[in-house]
Amino acid sequence: MTNFFDKIKKGARGAGKKAQETVEINRIKMQIKTKQKEISRLFMYMGDALYQHMSKGEKGSLPGACVDLKQELDRKITEKEALEERIRELKHLAKCASCGQINVRGVNFCAECGHPMGTKLEVQDTKIWPMLEPPNYEDDPLMQEELFEQQMQHMERSEQCPHCGHPVFPGKRFCHQCGRAR
Numbered sequence: 341m342t343n344f345f346d347k348i349k350k351g352a353r354g355a356g357k358k359a360q361e362t363v364e365i366n367r368i369k370m371q372i373k374t375k376q377k378e379i380s381r382l383f384m385y386m387g388d389a390l391y392q393h394m395s396k397g398e399k400g401s402l403p404g405a406c407v408d409l410k411q412e413l414d415r416k417i418t419e420k421e422a423l424e425e426r427i428r429e430l431k432h433l434a435k436c437a438s439c440g441q442i443n444v445r446g447v448n449f450c451a452e453c454g455h456p457m458g459t460k461l462e463v464q465d466t467k468i469w470p471m472l473e474p475p476n477y478e479d480d481p482l483m484q485e486e487l488f489e490q491q492m493q494h495m496e497r498s499e500q501c502p503h504c505g506h507p508v509f510p511g512k513r514f515c516h517q518c519g520r521a522r
């Protein structure tokens with residue numbers, strides 16, 4: 341009998357699209373690396389400017405160079421965060437703005453702290469991505485699939501929220517659907 345979960349498992353294996361996403365993710369990872377190098381260099385310049393400044397005995401104020409470098413750093417860090425967010429998007433994950441926990445994209449509330457997530461689900465059936473512990477893989481697509489399947493099995497045994505009745509992932513403190521503590 342093909343049930344709901346079998347369908348998702350098949351969907352998760354949609355090979356072509358997954359391969360494309362992996363290529364895209366690797367491309368973005370390279371961009372992040374470059375960005376991180378630029379950031380490290382700016383931090384070095386900043387330390388250097390501060391050191392020179394203090395060596396001249398001027399301890400009270402910040403050197404002008406540091407102020408400029410701070411602006412440049414803010415810009416680079418924002419760019420890097422946008423790239424990281426793009427990867428999460430491709431992996432259907434979202435980061436909680438409050439506690440930093442990674443959640444499945446599209447859930448209403450963080451399953452860790454109950455904070456509203458404010459992300460939209462691209463997949464049509466919102467019940468498809470309800471309560472998965474996000475996969476903890478980095479570069480290995482096979483590992484990714486395996487973990488995903490394990491999680492799907494968890495899902496079949498999942499508990500229900502005592503408040504709204506939505507299936508929830510075992511062990512999480514908050515219902516990702518209604519946001520209430522379980």
Ligand SMILES: [Zn+2]
Nearest residue numbers: 436439450453
């Ligand atoms: Zn959270």
Ligand SMILES: [Zn+2]
Nearest residue numbers: 501504515518
């Ligand atoms: Zn609930």
